[in-house]
Amino acid sequence: DTAVSQTPKYLVTQMGNDKSIKCEQNLGHDTMYWYKQDSKKFLKIMFSYNNKELIINETVPNRFSPKSPDKAHLNLHINSLELGDSAVYFCASSQAGGVQPQHFGDGTRLSIL
């Protein structure tokens, strides 16, 4: 009965490859997010979707493309992976209506060789 689940948990791949991370939430939330946490533990918003509509798109390279097929899913596709993409990527969700507490997945640890 995991609330926010991400797959895969670990992703090790070569530079230049394309990869996807999937996220699903069963909390009935309307808003979903992708965050990036670097090696120093800084956590930064990348994207936010509300009811499948993109509402936040930070200054993220366009190699990163989020897709929300429905409000319970928000996937992240990354093209032409670079060494600097190595990080932990977190999916989160929250209720709509102002800023609510966010529920996080356990993260996807991406390592670029």
Place this chain on the structure above:
Amino acid sequence: SQQGEEDPQALSIQEGENATMNCSYKTSINNLQWYRQNSGRGLVHLILIRSNEREKHSGRLRVTLDTSKKSSSLLITASRAADTASYFCATDAGTGRRALTFGSGTRLQVQP
């Protein structure tokens, strides 16, 4: 740049002692939240304090907010080994973006 800065960056205490972590932020906020992150896990929401509140309690947690100083503190009383984790403050600037801006975190180690 990060909105919040936690202080100290790392804290080591004995079980039973109190732990205090501070957070400073730069812009006006609607509310401030504290999260805990255990090693290898996602963040877990602990407590939310609104900009018109000065203090809030939840179990062994006490959060204060001073908007004039743009700072907040998280106090964990009677700490336990299970409290070992990183603690982050996160602010909402009230712009309607629904995104939180996180601080750099305080790594708390509670020695049994």
